[in-house]
Amino acid sequence: MKKVLFACLALLLLCVLTGWNLLGKSGKPANANTFKPAKLTANEEAILHASTDNSFLYQYRVDPNKYKSVRIWLEEYKYGKLVNNHLFELEEEAGKKGTIMFTASxxxxxxxxxxxxxxxxxxxxxTTFNTFKTFPAAGDKDINAFSLSGVDSAESASGKKILGAIGFSKDDSAPAPPLHDFEDLKKHKKEIQSYATLLVVQCEFKNNKRSA
Incomplete structure (x- = not known):
């Protein structure tokens, strides 16, 4: 429990610190409507690795007249079958800039x-959401986890984005699926059928205000 409390506090600190770094080196705002992985200092990287095993941390800057809200959610697959397409959905007013975080440890x-x-x-x-969940099902044995990021560099904020994926496989030698497999999971269903659980973390900037 102490480890969990430390993780929560450490990740909150990281989000505050990365929020301060949204300005460029000149002190001028970065280009509007951009989304990118958070740049961390060596100390921030150490905090992140000490507090969690699987994490995605991103920064964005948007025009609040174009994008009113931002939401994140998970799609959960079991042996290639979609079992939940809006797991742990979270939504907040976008503002002009912000930090988006997801971790599972x-x-x-x-x-x-x-x-x-x-x-x-x-x-x-x-807005923060935290919970405990068993991955994968309690009956599965010898499960090994992997994680990978879906956004490597600065991108436009438009459209839905895959922030990353966390998978659990019985075969510890099985390679993680290529990133393009997550862009159309129905098309690549065969490639992910061997994974007991696959969590795909997604986000979207919307032009309407967040739901009540």
Whole structure:
């Protein structure tokens, strides 16, 4: 439990620090409507690796007249079958800039019970969701996890984005699926059928205000 508390506090600190770094080196705002991986200092990287095993941390800057809100959610697949397309959905007013975070870490070594934390930190407000969930099902044995990021460099904020994926496989030698497999999971269903659980983290900037 102490490890979980440390993770929550450390990740909150990271989001605050990365929020401060949204200005360029000249002190002028970055280009509007951009989305990119958060740039971390060596100390921030150390905090992140000490607090979680699987994480995605991104920064954005948008025109608040064009994008009113931002939401993140998970799609959950079991052996290639979609079982939940809006797991842990979270939405917040976008503001002009912000930080988006998702992490999933085992509560103890070799545990299948994970602490899931996701957050949207903006000038308009901060929304955080955290819960515990067992990945994959309790009956599955010898499960190995992998994670990979879906956004490598600065991109336009338009459209839905795959922030990353976390997968659990019985074969520890099985390579992680290529990133393009996640862009159309129905088309690449065969490639992901061997994964006991596959979590695909997504986000979208919307031109309407967040739901009540």
């Amino acid at each position: 085992p509560v103890s070594e070799n545990s299948k019970r994970y602490k899931v934390i996701e957050g949207i930190y903006t000038g308009k407000g901060n």
